[in-house]
Structure formats: C-alpha cells, structure tokens
Amino acid sequence: MRAIIIFLFSFLLMYVDFLFAEFSPMTLGGVEVYFVPRALLMFILLVSVYASPQMSVLLSVVFGAMLDLYIGSIYGIHTFGMVAFVLFMHTAFRVFHKDFVAMAFVVLFLILFYDMYIFFIYRLLDMVNLPAFDYLALRAAPSLLLNALIFILVFIIALKTSRIRKEVLPKH
C-alpha cells in the first residue's frame, strides 16, 4: 500500500516539475533567469532515506526512463543520473543519519550537482554553449532557491508517506 502511495506521489511531483517550469525563464532586469524545479528527484532522494533505497532505485529507473522518452533529446541521461544520485545519497547517509539540517544540505547539494551533471553532458555533446559563470549565476543559484522552497513541500510529503513517522513521532 505504502509503495503505491509513494509511486502516486512521485507521479504527481513529476507534473509539479512541469508546472513550475511553465513560469520559467523569467526576465528580471533584462536578463533571463532560469528556475529549474526538481521536486521529483528530491522526493526520490528522501524516499531512499525514509523508506528504502531499493524502492528509490526502482522509482528512479521508471521515472528517469519516462522523462527521457517524454521530453528528452538524449536518452539515458535522467535514468542514469537519478540512479547514480540515489546511490550517492545512500552512501552519504551512512555518515550523518537523522539530522534534519545535514540532510537538507545534502539533498539540496545533490540537486545542484545533478543540474551541473546535465549541464556537463550537454556541454560535452556540444548542445549548449553557455559560459560556466553565466550558468552559475543565472541557473544554478536561482534554481537552488526555488528548490529550497519546494524542499519543504516535498519533505512533508516524504514524512507522511514513510514509516519513520510511526516510529519516531507516534504521539503527535
């Protein structure tokens, strides 16, 4: 049952990503600023902590493939990236467990690195030619802000759907 709920929420968050992407790019003071939402990836990373890493890997394969086939020009980028980042998260989380602040930092940094990884692959394939500094100022930083906001929403959903709630917060 929990697996089905987690799956449905991942599905919904995928469309939350699409929705947020409609507002971007915004033109602020003559420059185009890009906000790249990554609610789905954040959710999958949190699932790897709160539910099970195996489930996370499965989710990232399914949704990564879906994203690739639906809106991707280059196949495999999302599938491979998501699985790799779930494994990173899993490794990182042996070190600091159950510390909220550390976890938020790790998730947000992984989101940042994920965007950089996609930027790197597109640069490698010569599909985009944005200078690295422009990338950091106009894409990476604003996306990090947006994702920090989305993180609150995703964190609540992840808590509600996970079993931690029953173990740690039984009396609330």
Place this chain on the structure above:
Amino acid sequence: MNRLFNRNRMLIILFGIIILIILIGFSISDRSSTTKAEQFTADAAAGSQMIIDAPLNFAGSIFTSIRQSFNAVEENERLKAQLEMLPQMQADLERLETENEELREALEVSSKQSYESINARVISRSPDQWLDNFTIDKGEADGINEGMAVMTTEGLIGTVARANGGSSYVEMLTTSVSQNNLSVEIMHEGNPIYGNIREYDTERNLLVIENIKNRSGLARGDEVLTSGLVGDYPEGLLIGTVVEVQNDEYGLSQNAYVQMKGNVDDVDVVFVIERNPESMEE
C-alpha cells in the same frame, strides 16, 4: 567512501556508464521512425499530464476571459470593420484557387508549395529548460510523422523528432539537433538564393545561414524561406528576415544572420505542416 567503490558497485557503475554512452549514441543517430516502446511510454506520460492539466487550464481560462472582457467592445468594433471586406475576399480566393488548380492540372505539375496543416497545442516543455524542445498533443493517429515542419502563425520554429500515438516531440530550430543542413532560400528582389542553416547563435539570438554564393547582393530585410529541396518540408515556409550578411572565414561564400519570425520562448499553439505527397515522388 570505501563502500561506494567496492568491486561490485564499481562494476555496476562502469556498466551503467557504458549503457549511457550507447544510449547517447542511439539518440544522436538520425532515425526516421519511433519504436513502439518509446511511443507507449511517451503517450502514457502525455495522457496523464493532460488529465492533471485539465482543471488547471480551466481555472486559467476563467481568469483570461475576465481579463479579455474589459477591452472586448473596442476589439469588436475593430474586427467588424475588417469583416466587411471579407466575403468579397473569400469569393476571390476561392475563384483563384480553382483557377490555379485547373491550370496546374492542365500543365500536369505538382506544386512543392502545397501543404495541409494540422493544429496542435503544446502540452509540456522539459523542466530542464536546456533545449527549448516541447511536446504537442497530436500524434501519428492525427497524421503526424517524423520530419514534418512545425510552425507558429509567424513562422517556422522546428521539426517533429518523434511521433507517438497521441503526442509528438518537437525539436526547435534553435537546438543543434534539428538544424542539420536544413536547406533554405533567401528571396532577394524576387530571385531565390540558396543556403543552409548552420547554427543558432545563442548570444545574439540569430540563426546563422552558410554556403550562400558570393556577390549575391543580399540586403537587410530579405525574407528567408524553406526551399523544399530537403526532407518533408514544403517550399515557402517563412523562417525569418536577414539582419546582417558577412563573408565566411575563407571568403568563398557568405553567411547571413537571420532574425527568426516565430517567437521561440513563448509557444502555445502550433501548426504541423504536412506536405502534399504528390510533390515528393520525384
């Protein structure tokens, strides 16, 4: 960190990278059809997205109609004035069209310029926002095939890259994938001058056209159209206007910088152009 790089994991990661490279190669290669598995997955995503989007679109349309009703009276009068000339123009158009058809049949030629258009709505853009590609809500079932031209009301903007059952994936002219050697003609004082699209200059937001013959006399403001010589594109789809002409680095030919007519940032409704199949036989 040791656990991440033990032997099994190392193998899995290396294996994953190899698969990634194979997939990248597969997607860059020039394919002319879409596999059933791709079609199914993309259609499932598109279908569920349309369901989720429906209530949001409904709410959005209420707000737009409220906003539009404020200047409706003014607009109504302006449109009425235009409308009075319309019946005469339509009659003329029909007469000319039949006449054209008769003459063409008499000559037994098929026009490279004739085409039919299919209306479609943009349903999603990639949240990555790296490549400005998008998905539309019409697919193979509506007669869309890979390689067809996609236009807005202003001009050409892209090509259908993958046609699924009920949705299609469109690549923009501004991304390097779809502009490979798209042949264009530039109209200068009634004469076509041929060239092909090289790249999209992201700093100046202009399309670069190469291999234009020297001393062509191109000037600012000349119109750029598709030539109909390559692929499924009919002749005469408007792309943009020339902004600047330069000699290339060897002085053998000229490059033109072109301002695209279609607005690539804000696409909502598009037309997919189906070329008249009779003209493609030769």
